[in-house]
Amino acid sequence: MAQQLPEYAIIVAGGSGSRMQHDVPKQFIPVAGKPILMHTIERFYNYNPTIRLIVVLPKEQLTTWRELCKEYNFTVFHMMVPGGATRFGSVKNGLDAVMGDGLIAVHDGVRPFVETETIEAAFEAAANFGSGVVAVSPKDSIREMTPEGSKAVPRANYKLMQTPQVFKAGILKKAYEQSEQDYFTDDASVVESIGETITLVEGSYRNIKITTPEDLILAEAFAKV
Ligand SMILES: Nc1ccn([C@@H]2O[C@H](COP(=O)(O)OP(=O)(O)OP(=O)(O)O)[C@@H](O)[C@H]2O)c(=O)n1
Numbered sequence: 001m002a003q004q005l006p007e008y009a010i011i012v013a014g015g016s017g018s019r020m021q022h023d024v025p026k027q028f029i030p031v032a033g034k035p036i037l038m039h040t041i042e043r044f045y046n047y048n049p050t051i052r053l054i055v056v057l058p059k060e061q062l063t064t065w066r067e068l069c070k071e072y073n074f075t076v077f078h079m080m081v082p083g084g085a086t087r088f089g090s091v092k093n094g095l096d097a098v099m100g101d102g103l104i105a106v107h108d109g110v111r112p113f114v115e116t117e118t119i120e121a122a123f124e125a126a127a128n129f130g131s132g133v134v135a136v137s138p139k140d141s142i143r144e145m146t147p148e149g150s151k152a153v154p155r156a157n158y159k160l161m162q163t164p165q166v167f168k169a170g171i172l173k174k175a176y177e178q179s180e181q182d183y184f185t186d187d188a189s190v191v192e193s194i195g196e197t198i199t200l201v202e203g204s205y206r207n208i209k210i211t212t213p214e215d216l217i218l219a220e221a222f223a224k225v
């Protein structure tokens with residue numbers, strides 16, 4: 001564990017889960033007996049019980065989340081922050097709750113299978129190099145869409161980005177203050193846009209982002225082993 005600097009985790013769970021087509025936001029759907037988001041929070045607590053946990057939630061779901069915590073007797077301490085209209089806005093709101101210096105991990109609330117070793121490696125890289133961003137190699141072939149149709153590209157040139165994405169607090173805050181939200185799908189892109197280099201850390205194929213209905217079947221399976 002990279003312990004010299006205070007560690008924060010902003011767990012973004014402010015989305016509505018439209019691709020899941022479920023009647024509750026997907027982060028609240030139970031997997032292996034409790035809401036997905038509780039598994040995710042526990043992964044960070046298990047990595048470092050003193051980490052400062054900031055959980056970003058849809059602003060109209062704060063009461064629901066409090067009730068779920070009571071119902072499931074979920075006692076891991078965390079700060080609750082209302083989310084924004086986009087992931088970018090939610091991260092920004094989470095960052096406003098971070099006071100002082102340290103290392104900040106941003107993690108999707110719907111990636112409940114992130115392993116301790118992955119979190120540890122990402123924090124360590126951020127402590128040493130300014131960033132530690134988790135990624136895996138694609139397993140499928142890749143084609144780029146072109147005006148004419150599509151063309152094959154060398155798979156070895158690409159990585160699939162996961163979370164956590166960990167940064168020194170100063171870098172991440174500066175990047176989110178200076179950037180326009182429309183262009184970015186992850187935190188590494190925001191940080192890169194202010195001229196910082198990104199250090200990649202090997203991720204895991206189990207660290208899925210629960211996005212569409214079939215991912216729930218996978219999630220139940222992963223939760224068993
Ligand atoms: N306004 C938003 C949008 C997304 N997220 C979070 O960012 C993570 C990754 O986003 P995604 O999987 O796209 O979640 P949703 O936006 O909820 O899903 P969808 O795009 O299908 O609506 C999720 O944990 C989601 O809750 C967020 O905090 N605030």
Ligand SMILES: C[C@](O)(CO)[C@H](O)COP(=O)(O)O
Pocket residue numbers: 087108160161162163185186187209
């Ligand atoms: C941050 C992320 O999970 C990295 O793969 C991804 O970019 C989130 O994308 P989404 O469109 O918000 O699902």
